[in-house]
Amino acid sequence: MKRRTISHMHNEQVNVTPLIDVVMCLIIFFLLVGHIAKQVSAQNVKVPIAKNGNELEDRSGQVIINVVPQKGPTPDYQPPPEIIVFGKQVSIDELADELNDYKSNNPDLTLIIRADQSIQYKYISPILISCAKAGIDTVNFAIQNPSQ
């Protein structure tokens, strides 16, 4: 009789297995999303500040170009920045080829340029030329609201 009572008490514990399943799924989801977001957007890019910008609702099929500044030996000299597309560093020639490929695969391709605010225009200009040559007619410039 005593043994039966003990085993009965053990069976009354709350089953936490479904809870752990769900919570683990959520954690894996957040980890993956964080990892992808880090790959897509370079964290060390300080985008320009402007008051009125639009939020992009549909961001599917967009190519994000990150233009990351590099530290030069002297403050006067600004070395060429890194151009990063989907986590991969590319040269300006490779970028032109890649944009042509993306455009041929997706005729409605739009572009997001996340360039650091300190980068000189001579380094942005070739990117804009590559976009124009690839026939990309919609380019979004990433900005930051001054209040953020």
Add this chain to the structure above:
Amino acid sequence: MAIIYSKRRSRKMPQPRNVIPNMTPMVDVVMVILIFFMLGSSFASPELFLTNHSPAIGSDLNPPTAAPMPAMTLQVKLERYGLHTTAIIGNGEFQTQDLSGALQDWLTQKRAILGDQVHIIVWPQSNVPWQDVITVYHNCIKAKYIHVAFKAEG
């Protein structure tokens, strides 16, 4: 005989109890991680964008859109001297600190005179920082100009 055997067995090898690992610490840690990720994602502020439909214009570039461009053009030249950027439009000159105020007022007044069909070409010098280029472009958008392009030479 059999009863005696079972008594001996029960002394040496007690029946296995229903042992369940204590999940409470694990659930605690997992919940803390989950709350951390949820709060972290909600604090990340969304980026905003300025959209342009005719990004670059140059001597060796065809216009990206088939739509005809307005015949009237207004050129905004950006020059960098020291730490200051100057925007030059016709006879007007605007310093870096005026780019958000006086330049925008000028563009708004000009638009009221010229109307919608003006093609603005922003022509920055090679050493002008991207921030100033975007500030000028933002002013053009706020003044409700539709056709704004950047001069880019290959």
